[in-house]
Amino acid sequence: MLLPFKSLLVFEAVTRNKSFTKAAEELNVTQSAISHQIRNLEEYFNTKLLDRSGVGIALTEEGEILYKDLSASMALLRRGVSSLKASLALTPVGISVRSHFALKWLSSRLRAADFSYDFRFFHSNEPADFSNADIHVSIEWLHLAEVPANARMIVAGNLTPACHPSLLEGIDDPTDPQLLQRFALLHETDVTSWQEWLQLAGVDGLVPLRNEYYSDTNVRQQAAIEKQGFALVCPELIRDDIAEGKLVCPFEQSLDSYSYYLIVPEDRLNIAKVRDFVHWLSNTM
Incomplete structure (x- = not known):
């Protein structure tokens, strides 16, 4: 008996999207057509694949078994199609x-x-x-x-603090990491990188004026340019900002773990x- 490829395609889409509606939209068919193909597949295997007794869509034990390999196979098929399209200049x-x-x-x-x-x-x-x-x-x-x-390094991290040059005006020794206690430290989503750098600089117990957290690196660096505090930066990536006098990296310590x-x-x-x-x-x- 031939495999019910159309029904398998529908089952994979329903399970991946966790929705009959989204699967119908993705496959450009009606929801009734989706339900029909699921029934066909369950009749083919003579077993229930989806548990409709609760809220949302849940797989039965048999459905889990089918979806595990089917999902991997469909992902492989999509990659194959994408690779061919890309090789034919059909996709970027x-x-x-x-x-x-x-x-x-x-x-x-x-x-x-x-x-x-x-x-x-x-x-x-x-x-x-x-x-x-x-x-x-x-x-x-x-x-x-x-x-x-299999990774190849493109740019070494070498993280070091940077700030607007005006923040260092009037400071006797602008290369002393202890000066950071006067300012805000601008973090990513956690303090890990700053903790590693402060330890490297020998001031791991330092308490800054305040801490600010940014999920977007571009916004965090812009905050440093706007004199909000010190941000850890990769000097290779801010050459233009340094050359234009927007940022300066006053310390010799550089964290090279990223x-x-x-x-x-x-x-x-x-x-x-x-x-x-x-x-x-x-x-x-």
């Missing part, structure tokens, strides 16, 4: 990258390069979700302890323009 090269790195380093270099294909950017501080077939490469900010074997890395799954390298982009980026580092 998808880059998952932090917005700060894109703004301060990548964008200007891409504009200066002469590419014959398009790009699509996915801005996120989280690791790339390569189950998304539209993402081909990722540039990630990683601690040394979490760098995967860096930007390029990550490319092996299957993405089957696409010629992805290989071309990776080659270009490797020569740009």
